[in-house]
Amino acid sequence: MIGLLMKTFSSILFILFLFSAQLHAHKWMTRMGKISFYSSTPVENIEAVNNQISALLETQTGDVAFVVPIRGFKFEKALMQEHFNENYMESEQFPKATFKGTIVEYEKVDFTKYGKYIVTVKGQLTIHGVTKFVTITGALQVEKNSTTIASKFLVKPADYNIKIPSIAASKIAEKIEVTVDCKLNPTRDK
Amino acid sequence: MKKRILQLASIVSLVALAIGFYLWNKPPETVEGNEGINTTAASIISAFEQDEQVATKKYLSQVVSVQGTVAEISYDQDSSVVLLLYGTDPLNGVQCTMKDKNIAVKIGSPITIKGFCSGYTTVVLLTDCIIEKEGNNS
Numbered sequence: 001m002i003g004l005l006m007k008t009f010s011s012i013l014f015i016l017f018l019f020s021a022q023l024h025a026h027k028w029m030t031r032m033g034k035i036s037f038y039s040s041t042p043v044e045n046i047e048a049v050n051n052q053i054s055a056l057l058e059t060q061t062g063d064v065a066f067v068v069p070i071r072g073f074k075f076e077k078a079l080m081q082e083h084f085n086e087n088y089m090e091s092e093q094f095p096k097a098t099f100k101g102t103i104v105e106y107e108k109v110d111f112t113k114y115g116k117y118i119v120t121v122k123g124q125l126t127i128h129g130v131t132k133f134v135t136i137t138g139a140l141q142v143e144k145n146s147t148t149i150a151s152k153f154l155v156k157p158a159d160y161n162i163k164i165p166s167i168a169a170s171k172i173a174e175k176i177e178v179t180v181d182c183k184l185n186p187t188r189d190k
Numbered sequence: 191m192k193k194r195i196l197q198l199a200s201i202v203s204l205v206a207l208a209i210g211f212y213l214w215n216k217p218p219e220t221v222e223g224n225e226g227i228n229t230t231a232a233s234i235i236s237a238f239e240q241d242e243q244v245a246t247k248k249y250l251s252q253v254v255s256v257q258g259t260v261a262e263i264s265y266d267q268d269s270s271v272v273l274l275l276y277g278t279d280p281l282n283g284v285q286c287t288m289k290d291k292n293i294a295v296k297i298g299s300p301i302t303i304k305g306f307c308s309g310y311t312t313v314v315l316l317t318d319c320i321i322e323k324e325g326n327n328s
Contacts, residue, residue, distance in 0.1 A: 031285055031313055032266040051266040051287065054311035069309035071251055072317065078218040085251070095246050095309045183267060 028057040028147050033182030035068055039173040046080060046172065048073040055182040057147060062106025064121060064149070066182075068097040088162050089128055097127045101136075109140055116141050127160040138180065151180040221304045221320055224253040231258030231275040231284045238310040239282070249307040255322055256284050257302045260295050273303065274313070281312065286319040293321070300325060
């Protein structure tokens with residue numbers, strides 16, 4: 001009798017487990033994420049926005065990946081955009097920036113519990129063909145049908161072999177503030 | 191003589207200033223009036239999938255006119271209209287960020303969209319797009 005109960009109980013558990021696995025997608029993604037950057041100097045402020053970021057989050061492993069098409073950055077002035085692409089980022093040669101990393105202690109993030117989680121991500125940031133290991137803090141906003149990844153961090157152009165001629169040096173900050181704001185949706189594929 | 195030189199110098203510097211001012215305020219390029227490279231969604235996708243470097247050289251930052259079928263209509267985080275044209279499998283496509291916020295298209299309709307190619311992530315990306323032609327291409 002007890003054996004039968006146990007059997008029924010475990011099969012119910014198993015069914016519940018299957019069910020919950022189906023309810024919660026393991027892959028969240030977007031192809032329309034947003035990244036902007038801001039350079040501030042006494043001479044001028046420069047801002048650019050990109051709404052064409054691909055971002056992927058795997059909730060089972062805590063892996064995150066971002067692909068940023070450099071030509072997707074839009075500036076206020078056409079001339080700035082031209083200089084950014086042709087002189088500094090050399091986007092014909094290096095059309096994408098990427099980040100591949102893992103959330104540290106991702107098991108602390110409960111994707112079934114809505115709310116905001118502050119996380120640290122470690123990984124490889126590639127800009128202008130140069131790859132660096134970085135640690136970035138950010139926030140995950142878990143909601144019913146979306147998870148938003150938000151972060152603000154500084155990037156030094158010199159670290160990525162981005163050469164700024166002395167004539168422009170006073171107009172471009174030594175450290176550029178990058179803001180990530182990507183709203184991810186669950187994917188249907190298993 | 192000295193006066194002539196002074197006059198000339200002031201004219202030259204005025205012209206330089208004017209050119210500088212024009213360049214500084216140069217409006218962004220638009221796709222209108224630019225014929226662009228004619229292609230189809232399937233062929234630009236396979237170009238990027240087969241050899242990304244070659245396709246980047248050919249299409250990046252160029253005006254491209256892509257013939258395809260609307261698969262998805264959505265909005266990006268700054269509420270621009272984004273159309274996805276069907277690709278060669280469910281995971282790819284041509285993603286077009288439209289210039290105009292009021293676009294009336296239907297999923298499944300044939301369409302030709304013109305925009306600047308900003309590269310390839312998991313999809314081919316076009317920005318500042320306009321609808322060149324709606325309905326069947328004949």
